Amino acid sequence: MPYTKKHKEQTRQKILQSAFQLFTTKGFDHITINEIMKNCQLTRGAFYAHFTNKASLYTESLKYAASKSKLSEFKENDISDKTWLKQLLDGYLSINHIKGVQPCPLGFLATDVVTRDPEAKLAYANAYDGMNKAIMAYAKSYTECNSDEILALTAMIIGAVAISRTLDDNKTINQLLSSCRQEAGIKLGGI
Amino acid sequence: MPYTKKHKEQTRQKILQSAFQLFTTKGFDHITINEIMKNCQLTRGAFYAHFTNKASLYTESLKYAASKSKLSEFKENDISDKTWLKQLLDGYLSINHIKGVQPCPLGFLATDVVTRDPEAKLAYANAYDGMNKAIMAYAKSYTECNSDEILALTAMIIGAVAISRTLDDNKTINQLLSSCRQEAGIKLGGI
DNA sequence: TACAATATATGATAAAGATCATATTTAGAA
DNA sequence: TTCTAAATATGATCTTTATCATATATTGTA
Numbered sequence: 001m002p003y004t005k006k007h008k009e010q011t012r013q014k015i016l017q018s019a020f021q022l023f024t025t026k027g028f029d030h031i032t033i034n035e036i037m038k039n040c041q042l043t044r045g046a047f048y049a050h051f052t053n054k055a056s057l058y059t060e061s062l063k064y065a066a067s068k069s070k071l072s073e074f075k076e077n078d079i080s081d082k083t084w085l086k087q088l089l090d091g092y093l094s095i096n097h098i099k100g101v102q103p104c105p106l107g108f109l110a111t112d113v114v115t116r117d118p119e120a121k122l123a124y125a126n127a128y129d130g131m132n133k134a135i136m137a138y139a140k141s142y143t144e145c146n147s148d149e150i151l152a153l154t155a156m157i158i159g160a161v162a163i164s165r166t167l168d169d170n171k172t173i174n175q176l177l178s179s180c181r182q183e184a185g186i187k188l189g190g191i
Numbered sequence: 192m193p194y195t196k197k198h199k200e201q202t203r204q205k206i207l208q209s210a211f212q213l214f215t216t217k218g219f220d221h222i223t224i225n226e227i228m229k230n231c232q233l234t235r236g237a238f239y240a241h242f243t244n245k246a247s248l249y250t251e252s253l254k255y256a257a258s259k260s261k262l263s264e265f266k267e268n269d270i271s272d273k274t275w276l277k278q279l280l281d282g283y284l285s286i287n288h289i290k291g292v293q294p295c296p297l298g299f300l301a302t303d304v305v306t307r308d309p310e311a312k313l314a315y316a317n318a319y320d321g322m323n324k325a326i327m328a329y330a331k332s333y334t335e336c337n338s339d340e341i342l343a344l345t346a347m348i349i350g351a352v353a354i355s356r357t358l359d360d361n362k363t364i365n366q367l368l369s370s371c372r373q374e375a376g377i378k379l380g381g382i
Numbered sequence: 383t384a385c386a387a388t389a390t391a392t393g394a395t396a397a398a399g400a401t402c403a404t405a406t407t408t409a410g411a412a
Numbered sequence: 413t414t415c416t417a418a419a420t421a422t423g424a425t426c427t428t429t430a431t432c433a434t435a436t437a438t439t440g441t442a
Binding site for chain 2: 157
């Protein structure tokens with residue numbers, strides 16, 4: 001009985017993490033299984049001991065990321081102060097986020113996921129739902145916003161990330177991000 | 192001297208139109224040159240008499256669409272009434288738009304364009320700039336909005352389109368679109 | 383109507399990359 | 413230390429598709 005189950009599970013998670021980072025920043029079609037495996041010090045062949053194919057890895061990596069997301073953590077905590085909002089805005093709408101540090105799939109894969117299989121789209125939709133729920137929960141404590149206003153707010157935040165990533169000029173990006181931080185802050189009762 | 196220049200130009204435009212429709216709805220990597228040509232009753236081989244390669248077709252089709260966009264028309268007209276806003280919101284934030292009728296690349300290609308070459312990104316950035324300018328021009332007449340607020344508004348609108356396309360449930364889509372129409376309408380001085 | 387130049391179509395090539403089949407390595411247990 | 417089953421690596425295959433090379437079709441003009 002070589003290798004402990006723990007070891008395999010750890011390897012699996014390394015692959016998921018690697019895949020998530022690369023898929024979100026480059027998109028499904030621009031990343032090879034080779035690259036994903038190399039990125040976590042493994043090789044192509046090992047892949048198929050863990051996943052059936054590339055498409056399922058994509059879906060699994062989305063689920064994996066959602067399960068580790070800070071957004072869901074926030075939801076569980078009793079939100080007791082406004083630091084959550086500040087963290088959200090400063091983290092999500094930041095140049096660091098745009099450049100790929102802890103990317104959120106909602107903004108990064110908004111177009112990419114459209115052409116994926118139903119499972120992948122479902123994973124994306126669940127993450128989207130989670131984000132809305134988390135912000136709605138916050139808004140309930142601190143604002144008079146109804147859920148429609150939160151839907152629009154979420155679209156703005158995700159849109160800002162998606163658009164920022166298409167732009168080359170950092171000044172333009174910062175202006176966009178700053179505008180959206182400002183608007184979101186106001187809408188959510190101040191930071 | 193067979194074929195008039197006009198004929199070649201018309202063929203070129205047919206290809207551009209076909210490419211734009213297919214690229215925007217499916218993304219660069221999920222459309223083959225074959226499909227683009229078949230979609231306008233031509234075949235693969237004819238393609239290279241008009242364009243050097245697939246990447247340049249993508250860029251050209253973005254420019255082509257931008258040049259025909261209603262957004263730029265709006266900018267040129269003296270905006271004399273509020274029908275422009277109504278048309279924008281009802282057209283852009285509509286299920287018809289989401290489903291691919293006259294797709295706008297800003298929402299449809301937000302992620303896709305990130306991995307394209309600099310020329311394609313520039314074409315996208317120009318279209319984005321055009322949209323902002325058009326809405327800013329409108330806002331100047333009808334609201335007290337500053338340009339930062341318009342940047343956030345545009346992000347919301349584009350984000351709403353991008354997210355809607357990822358979702359399968361029409362009810363959810365309509366709710367999102369309706370929320371954003373509502374918010375945008377208020378922000379821009381009522382419809 | 384026949385020609386010429388260009389547009390279009392067809393067949394060939396070649397590269398990339400997902401997946402499969404097989405070989406090798408690893409580490410825990412006897 | 414040796415053995416074994418699972419994990420990992422390597423090599424081979426096969427499909428897809430962009431692009432190239434060549435052949436055919438078209439149409440305005442003489």
